[in-house]
Amino acid sequence: MTLKHQYNITINKYDGTLSLISDLARLIDRKYAKIFHSVVVHGSVATNEVIPYSDFDGLLIVRDEFINSKPLQKFKIESMKLILKFDPLQHHGWFQIKESDLKNYPENYLPVSTLKHSKLIYPSKENVEYNLKFSEEIDYKSGLRAMLNQFEKRNQNNWKPSNTYELKSILSQIMLMPCLYYSAINNKGIFKRESFDAVKHHFTAQEWEPIVVASQLRKDWNNNFSKFQLVLLKIPHPLLRKIIKKFGAPKINLATQNMLNSEFYSNLNMLIKKIKTDIQ
Known part of the structure; x- marks a missing residue:
């Protein structure tokens, strides 16, 4: 090469x-x-x-x-x-x-x-x-496609985050989409913070709404751990952590659950379809 x-x-x-x-x-x-x-x-x-x-x-x-x-x-x-x-x-x-x-x-x-x-x-x-x-030839699309396919598979299985660990992981992926999308359509990288304004005009208000919701949840994030949860979640052992992150993280609060309603997931599906179409 x-x-x-x-x-x-x-x-x-x-x-x-x-x-x-x-x-x-x-x-x-x-x-x-x-x-x-x-x-x-x-x-x-x-x-x-x-x-x-x-x-x-x-x-x-x-x-x-x-x-x-x-x-x-x-x-x-x-x-x-x-x-x-x-x-x-x-x-x-x-x-x-x-x-x-x-x-x-x-x-x-x-x-x-x-x-x-x-x-x-x-x-x-x-x-x-x-x-x-x-x-000279850099593949900016395969990683984005893999993420989008993962989201579609979750949707087919009606999967939803059950605790704050899973929620934070999903929100972080959603907020990474503008950066990966920009790179895929422009064939060059961009600083994540700058990607939102750079690509927003490509999407309808509905398609962009999951980015708005994820960004708001990020801004309002509150780590409400019990002492026992803190002890568990600080254990670094890889195998134990697979269990701990599934059962030891705090539950998602009601206000956040209300924001992650059926309309949110419907709009997220539209966002994913739009991105997949644009990067074909």
């Missing part, structure tokens, strides 16, 4: 006050420095826009020889203990690439438009410069 594009980017040191980031940096420095080229945080944590809904988005750039190593797996478990203290409903793990991927950067996995808003966790220096190279 011929590499056509090149992008030079400087990631500056994290300049916020969130204790999670300093805790992660200390963990890496103390035990895991040798396995990473660098580690960055992106999303609301990086831009200092943390709200109660916020989760943690971080990218590991792993030295190639450690990509399938036990130390890397141990780091993920140890770091997840810290991440779950920040967000007990964390619904995904670390983003991850190999150091060699910088020479064939997976732009459709984590767009440069997102990476350039990130902040450096490791190494402990003021900034790191990346000279990224990536292919």
